[in-house]
Amino acid sequence: MSRFSKTISTGALLLGPALSVQGCVDNESSLFVIGVFAIGETQCIAEPDSTAVLLPSGTLDRSLANGYQAALLVGSHLTEQGSREKLRTETSRLQVEGAHVTLYNTAGQAFTLPDTAATGLIDPASGTDPGLAAVYAQLIRPADFANLGDPGQAIVRVRVFGTTLGGQEIESGDFDFPIQVCDGCLISYPPEAADPTAPPGVYLCSPAVDVEDDTATVCYPGQDAYVPCTLCAATNQACRDPLNNPSFAPP
Secondary structure: OOOOOOOOOOOOEEOOOOOOOOOOOOOOOOEEEEEEEOHHHHOOOOOOOOOOEEOOOEEEEOOOOOOEEEEEEEEEOOOOOOEOOOOEOOOOOEEEEEEEEEEEOOOOOEEEEEEEEEEEEEOOOEOOEOEEEEEEEEEEOHHHHHHHOOOEEEEEEEEEEEEEOOOOEEEOOOEEEEEEEEOOOOEEOOHHHEOOOOOOOOOOEOOOOOOOOOOOOOOOOOEOOOEEHHHOOOOOHHHHOHHHOOOOOOO
């Protein structure tokens, strides 16, 4: 095995209490990616649980983001090997070490990206219930923005890998995650953020205005949730003036 070398989503998926995984070959049924946490629904906390809320797709606004950082819900069907009675340590606990990432851009072209760091420790399965862990990995780097193509839907294919405490190397099967790519689509322009010093009839966003924003929690600016223009108007012309935003549709 080779080693290290929210358009907003209209809804979120609720993972039911029963997790089922179809076996493929080798170890692909032992380690698997279930989905991407909707951490904006949980104050940016990814809790590995069978009822976790997952995103059906992501959104990446290149005008704001510093890449796409995903919190992956990863499961393991490795069985317990440890025994207190027999003084045998647990060797099926798995340390996630990274992820292989393939990017399919908005035109369908494939790019094999460098392996990304990913960390997480997954306990063995308990009966038929898999062990679960939250694994953080940067699926798209700023250096990959140019390869994404024009605004549209891209696909990121992920395979996580790691090593058990017993020294066995494990790699998951493929997990495909669609990401809507845009330039400025996650910037919001609240009416109360209008700069009072702007010329009549001209909307300019004021960075000095405090806005009560009731959209989803912004865990990573430019990713999966709207960002009030007041947070970026001082440094970003698309935030300051919506006419500089290619994604802005006047009312």
